[in-house]
Amino acid sequence: MSGTAGRSTADPRVPTAPAVAAVAVVAVVAVVAAVVCAAVAIAWAVAGGGYFWPRWVWFGVATTAAAAFLLGWTRRQPPGRRRRLAAGRAVLVLIVPVDVTVWALSGGGYFWPLWSITAWSILFGGYVWVVSRLPDRREQELTTRVAVLAHTRRAALDGQAAELARVERDLHDGAQARMVSLALSLGMAEDLVRADPEATARLLREARSTAVSALDDLRTVMHSIHPAVLADRGLAGALRALALDLALPVTVDGDAPAQLPAAVQSAAYFATAECLANAVKHSQATAGGISLRHDGAVLRIVVTDDGIGGADPAAGLGLRGVRRRLETFDGRLDLDSPPGGPTVITITVPHGPGRLP
Numbered sequence: 001m002s003g004t005a006g007r008s009t010a011d012p013r014v015p016t017a018p019a020v021a022a023v024a025v026v027a028v029v030a031v032v033a034a035v036v037c038a039a040v041a042i043a044w045a046v047a048g049g050g051y052f053w054p055r056w057v058w059f060g061v062a063t064t065a066a067a068a069f070l071l072g073w074t075r076r077q078p079p080g081r082r083r084r085l086a087a088g089r090a091v092l093v094l095i096v097p098v099d100v101t102v103w104a105l106s107g108g109g110y111f112w113p114l115w116s117i118t119a120w121s122i123l124f125g126g127y128v129w130v131v132s133r134l135p136d137r138r139e140q141e142l143t144t145r146v147a148v149l150a151h152t153r154r155a156a157l158d159g160q161a162a163e164l165a166r167v168e169r170d171l172h173d174g175a176q177a178r179m180v181s182l183a184l185s186l187g188m189a190e191d192l193v194r195a196d197p198e199a200t201a202r203l204l205r206e207a208r209s210t211a212v213s214a215l216d217d218l219r220t221v222m223h224s225i226h227p228a229v230l231a232d233r234g235l236a237g238a239l240r241a242l243a244l245d246l247a248l249p250v251t252v253d254g255d256a257p258a259q260l261p262a263a264v265q266s267a268a269y270f271a272t273a274e275c276l277a278n279a280v281k282h283s284q285a286t287a288g289g290i291s292l293r294h295d296g297a298v299l300r301i302v303v304t305d306d307g308i309g310g311a312d313p314a315a316g317l318g319l320r321g322v323r324r325r326l327e328t329f330d331g332r333l334d335l336d337s338p339p340g341g342p343t344v345i346t347i348t349v350p351h352g353p354g355r356l357p
Contacts, residue, residue, distance in 0.1 A: 001322025254292030271322045275303040301347040309341035
């Protein structure tokens with residue numbers, strides 16, 4: 001697959017549809033304003049001239065157009081403090097020229113706009129002072145998000161360290177110990193191959209059994225890291241295979257995208273497996289279900305059972321471990337398990353460009 005798969009191929013130099021629409025609206029407004037200004041000038045001339053009142057109409061049209069432009073500019077600012085400050089600047093930028101223009105069209109004289117401009121400037125300064133000290137919702141959300149990410153990344157690092165320690169321990173106590181035993185058996189067999197063929201055969205049988213056990217240990221360790229069935233069948237196929245091995249009848253419907261990252265597949269697989277294991281051990285259910293849904297860059301897996309309900313994620317380590325695993329990928333686990341059942345667990349895992357909304 002090409003390295004550019006999934007990326008936008010749109011040429012940034014080509015105007016987008018919203019930009020074209022905005023230009024079209026501006027052009028239409030400009031044409032209408034020009035027609036209105038020309039019409040009032042013609043009406044003034046037909047009426048015999050005199051006091052040139054059309055200038056006030058032109059002034060109103062220009063003020064309306066400027067207000068519309070400033071409103072659009074304000075709305076394009078990021079929400080929060082920046083947009084509020086932009087709104088204050090837009091009001092000041094509109095009012096000052098309006099006051100000066102009204103003074104000029106009225107015949108000049110005493111420059112009274114000085115007082116209104118001073119008052120508006122003081123008000124704007126106070127407005128900026130207040131807005132700058134108000135809590136910004138977007139900044140608060142970002143701060144909270146950074147804190148959550150820092151916590152989940154620390155938890156992920158701790159979890160990875162614990163997982164590496166477990167793998168090392170399993171290899172040391174399992175496969176490595178068996179390989180040492182295998183080497184000893186083969187060495188003894190080599191020493192006895194001529195003197196005692198029967199003992200040699202017995203040692204070779206033991207060595208063969210030890211080698212098979214070592215392979216089983218290695219498969220177990222590899223399965224705990226990334227089950228081979230995920231690479232062979234994908235997430236949906238792996239969950240169907242998992243459902244067949246359970247004591248509880250479980251139906252699986254839906255599918256998962258083939259391009260899911262391996263780490264996301266593994267996290268979703270083990271999270272679902274833990275939920276099903278809890279259903280088998282604790283729920284007294286007679287049937288369960290797995291539903292896979294994919295919406296854009298978000299994978300959702302709904303695990304259900306018709307058991308007695310009352311599941312509490314704080315009561316054991318299983319679901320808490322699932323939540324920690326999912327938080328590494330900005331995912332979450334939602335549990336709905338009223339007393340009497342049924343239990344519905346929703347696993348949500350974002351992935352790809354759509355992560356972290």
